Amino acid sequence: MFDSSNTISSAEAEPPLFAGIDLGGTNTKVGLVDNLGRTLAYVKVPTAIEEGPEAGAARMGQGVKTAAAEAGVTVAEIARVGLATPGTMDLSNGMLLDPVNLPGWHNFPIRDRVAHHTDRPVSYANDAAAAAFGEFWVGSGRQYDSMVLLTLGTGIGGGIIIGDLALNGETSHGAECGHIIIDCRDDARICSCDQPGHLEAYASATAVVARTEEALAAGRPSSLSERRAAGEELTTLMLAEEAERGDELSLEVILETARYLGIGIVTLLHTIDPGAVLLGGAMTFGRHDNEIGRQFLARVKEEVRHRAFPVVVRHVTIDFAALGGDAGYIGAAGIARLAHQQH
Amino acid sequence: MFDSSNTISSAEAEPPLFAGIDLGGTNTKVGLVDNLGRTLAYVKVPTAIEEGPEAGAARMGQGVKTAAAEAGVTVAEIARVGLATPGTMDLSNGMLLDPVNLPGWHNFPIRDRVAHHTDRPVSYANDAAAAAFGEFWVGSGRQYDSMVLLTLGTGIGGGIIIGDLALNGETSHGAECGHIIIDCRDDARICSCDQPGHLEAYASATAVVARTEEALAAGRPSSLSERRAAGEELTTLMLAEEAERGDELSLEVILETARYLGIGIVTLLHTIDPGAVLLGGAMTFGRHDNEIGRQFLARVKEEVRHRAFPVVVRHVTIDFAALGGDAGYIGAAGIARLAHQQH
Numbered sequence: 001m002f003d004s005s006n007t008i009s010s011a012e013a014e015p016p017l018f019a020g021i022d023l024g025g026t027n028t029k030v031g032l033v034d035n036l037g038r039t040l041a042y043v044k045v046p047t048a049i050e051e052g053p054e055a056g057a058a059r060m061g062q063g064v065k066t067a068a069a070e071a072g073v074t075v076a077e078i079a080r081v082g083l084a085t086p087g088t089m090d091l092s093n094g095m096l097l098d099p100v101n102l103p104g105w106h107n108f109p110i111r112d113r114v115a116h117h118t119d120r121p122v123s124y125a126n127d128a129a130a131a132a133f134g135e136f137w138v139g140s141g142r143q144y145d146s147m148v149l150l151t152l153g154t155g156i157g158g159g160i161i162i163g164d165l166a167l168n169g170e171t172s173h174g175a176e177c178g179h180i181i182i183d184c185r186d187d188a189r190i191c192s193c194d195q196p197g198h199l200e201a202y203a204s205a206t207a208v209v210a211r212t213e214e215a216l217a218a219g220r221p222s223s224l225s226e227r228r229a230a231g232e233e234l235t236t237l238m239l240a241e242e243a244e245r246g247d248e249l250s251l252e253v254i255l256e257t258a259r260y261l262g263i264g265i266v267t268l269l270h271t272i273d274p275g276a277v278l279l280g281g282a283m284t285f286g287r288h289d290n291e292i293g294r295q296f297l298a299r300v301k302e303e304v305r306h307r308a309f310p311v312v313v314r315h316v317t318i319d320f321a322a323l324g325g326d327a328g329y330i331g332a333a334g335i336a337r338l339a340h341q342q343h
Numbered sequence: 344m345f346d347s348s349n350t351i352s353s354a355e356a357e358p359p360l361f362a363g364i365d366l367g368g369t370n371t372k373v374g375l376v377d378n379l380g381r382t383l384a385y386v387k388v389p390t391a392i393e394e395g396p397e398a399g400a401a402r403m404g405q406g407v408k409t410a411a412a413e414a415g416v417t418v419a420e421i422a423r424v425g426l427a428t429p430g431t432m433d434l435s436n437g438m439l440l441d442p443v444n445l446p447g448w449h450n451f452p453i454r455d456r457v458a459h460h461t462d463r464p465v466s467y468a469n470d471a472a473a474a475a476f477g478e479f480w481v482g483s484g485r486q487y488d489s490m491v492l493l494t495l496g497t498g499i500g501g502g503i504i505i506g507d508l509a510l511n512g513e514t515s516h517g518a519e520c521g522h523i524i525i526d527c528r529d530d531a532r533i534c535s536c537d538q539p540g541h542l543e544a545y546a547s548a549t550a551v552v553a554r555t556e557e558a559l560a561a562g563r564p565s566s567l568s569e570r571r572a573a574g575e576e577l578t579t580l581m582l583a584e585e586a587e588r589g590d591e592l593s594l595e596v597i598l599e600t601a602r603y604l605g606i607g608i609v610t611l612l613h614t615i616d617p618g619a620v621l622l623g624g625a626m627t628f629g630r631h632d633n634e635i636g637r638q639f640l641a642r643v644k645e646e647v648r649h650r651a652f653p654v655v656v657r658h659v660t661i662d663f664a665a666l667g668g669d670a671g672y673i674g675a676a677g678i679a680r681l682a683h684q685q686h
Contacts, residue, residue, distance in 0.1 A: 144513075145513065146512075146513060158614075162510065165506075168616070170487075170488065170616050170617060170618045170659070171655050171657075171658045172616075173612075173654060174614065175614065176614070176616075176652070179652070180610040180613055180614060181606050181607075181650070182524060182527045183527050183528065184526050184545075184603065185526065196650075197606075202527075263540075267610060269516075271503070271517065271520065271523060271611065271614055271615070272512060273510075273511070273515075274512070274513060307538055307539075309514075309519070311431065311516060312512075316513070
C-alpha cells in the first residue's frame with residue numbers, strides 16, 4: 001500500500017512533526033508525518049502478539065526511533081505521537097480492553113506504555129477513527145467538513161468525522177458502522193459479533209464469501225466452482241476475477257453487496273448527513289483501478305440515490321478512500337496534531 | 344404541557360436572557376428563558392399558516408414583545424433569540440425551504456425576518472434538534488455529554504447532541520432518525536416519505552395505527568373493534584387504554600412498536616454511542632405516568648439489551664424525555680445562548 005514516492009525529505013518538512021502508529025494483528029505501521037500530513041519516514045514492525053503487549057509497546061517505541069533516525073531528526077523533535085489500535089478500548093483512560101485480533105493483550109495501559117517507550121506525549125484513537133481522520137486530513141475527504149469512512153475487510157469498520165471531531169462515543173464504541181442493523185427480521189443473517197441483521201453480516205468480505213458459498217451449495221452454476229474444485233480458497237479477489245471474466249453469479253453477489261452497503265449508507269446519511277462517505281479497506285472490488293470496482297461503486301451510489309432524501313443525495317460525495325493502508329498511521333499523526341494544537 | 348409552576352420571576356432571573364421560538368403547524372410557542380434555562384414568561388400564538396410566513400414572522404416578533412412585557416423586561420434586554428422550525432430548511436442561510444406542515448411557507452428567509460421583527464440577533468435550528476438541545480440543557484439529558492432524542496408522534500423526529508454540538512448535517516438533514524432503514528427487504532413497510540423500511544414506517548403513531556388496522560382486518564379479535572364500531576377513530580391513545588384494560592392485540596402492537604424502536608436505537612448506539620437516548624413526543628404510551636408507558640419503555644430497553652454491545656448497554660441511559668412540549672422553545676433559547684457565548 002505504501003508508496004515511497006509520497007515520502008518527503010526532512011529539509012522540505014513543515015514543522016511540527018508527529019509520529020503515527022497503527023497497531024494491527026500482524027504488523028504495526030509507524031510513520032513520521034509533518035504538519036501538512038506528508039510522510040518523512042515509514043517503518044513496518046512485526047506486532048508479534050505472542051510476545052505480549054509490553055514488548056509490543058517497546059517495539060513501537062523502537063519503531064518511532066528508527067523512523068526518526070531514517071528521517072534524520074531526533075525523537076525530541078516529534079511534538080506528539082498518535083497511537084491507533086483496534087478495540088475494544090477505553091480511550092479516555094488509554095486502555096486496550098479486549099481486542100479480538102490481539103489475543104492476550106487485555107486490559108493493557110497502552111497509551112502510557114507507548115508514551116514511556118517513546119518519551120513523547122501520546123494521543124490514543126480507534127484504528128478506524130484514525131483511518132477516517134487520515135482520509136479527512138489529506139485523503140479523499142480533505143475538501144469536506146464532515147465525513148464517514150467505511151472500511152471493508154474481514155469485518156466492516158467505521159469512522160465518523162464532524163468538523164475536527166473524530167466521533168468516539170461515550171464508551172469508545174461510536175462509529176461501529178458495521179454493526180448498524182439493516183434487517184430487523186428474525187431470520188436475518190448473523191454477524192461475527194453474534195447479533196442478527198448487522199450490515200457486516202451482509203457486506204463484509206466474510207459475508208460475501210458466505211453468501212457465495214450458499215449460492216453455490218444451492219446449485220448455482222459458476223466458474224467459481226471449477227476453481228474451488230482445483231483446490232483454491234474462495235475469496236473476494238476470486239469473485240472479482242471471475243466477475244471480470246463474465247461469471248454471472250460472481251457479479252451478482254458483488255452487486256448485491258453494493259446494494260446492502262448502499263442501504264447502510266442511507267442510514268448513516270440520514271443520521272450524520274456528512275459531506276462525503278468513503279469506502280476503504282482491503283476488499284478487492286473496493287477500488288477504482290478495475291472495472292468491477294467501478295461497477296461496485298456505481299451500484300452503491302444507485303442504491304443511495306433511490307433511497308436517500310434528494311437534497312442529501314445531491315450534496316453527498318460517495319467515493320473510494322485514497323490513502324489505502326497508510327490512512328491509519330497518517331490519521332493517528334493527525335489526531336496527535338490536533339491535540340498538540342489544542343494544548 | 345407547560346407547567347406554569349416552572350416559571351420564575353424576573354427578579355430571580357440569571358442574566359443574560361434569551362427568547363426561544365418553536366414554530367409548529369398550529370401554534371407557535373414563545374418563551375423567555377434565563378441563563379439557567381428557566382422560563383420567565385411563556386406565550387402561545389396561533390401560527391395562522393394561511394396568512395403566510397411574513398405575517399407569521401411578525402406574530403413571532405409580537406410574541407417575543409408580549410413575553411418580555413409579561414416578565415417585566417424590555418426586548419433590548421434579550422441577548423439573542425433562538426428560532427426552531429420544522430424542515431426542510433437551509434440552516435446556514437436561515438431559509439425555510441419546503442416544510443410539509445407549513446403549506447405555502449416556501450423558500451422564506453425566516454431567520455432574517457424574525458431578526459427584523461424582534462430587532463435581535465437570531466439563531467436558527469431544526470425543531471427536533473432544538474427539542475433535543477432543551478432536554479440536554481435542562482431536561483432528562485442534563486447529566487450527559489451526548490444524547491439522542493427520538494420524538495414519537497405522527498412521524499419520528501430526531502435530535503443528536505454531541506458535546507455542545509447539535510448535529511445538523513451538511514444539508515440540515517442530520518438526525519433524521521425516523522428515516523434510518525431497519526428493514527432492507529423488498530416487501531418492507533413504506534414510510535410517509537415513500538421509501539421502504541424506515542423506522543418511522545414501523546414505530547410512529549401513524550405506523551402503529553396502520554399495523555393495528557392490518558391485524559384487525561386479518562380478523563384478530565380485540566376490544567378495539569367494538570370502539571371502532573361505535574364510531575371512534577383508532578388512535579394510539581385508544582390502544583393504550585384498551586391495552587390497560589387487558590386487550591391482547593393492543594398490548595401486542597404496543598410492545599412490537601417498542602421492539603422496532605429498540606432496533607432503531609441499537610443502530611444509533613453503534614453509530615453515536617451517546618450517554619442517553621430519550622423518547623419524547625406525543626405518542627400516548629411514551630410516558631412514565633401510566634403502566635403501559637412503563638411496559639413500553641421496559642420492552643425498548645430489553646430489545647436494546649439483547650442487541651447492543653454489552654459495554655454500550657451498561658453505560659447508556661434510555662428514558663423518557665422530561666420537558667414535553669416546552670423542550671422546543673427552551674432548546675431554541677439554549678442554542679441562542681450557545682451562539683451568544685461564542686460571539
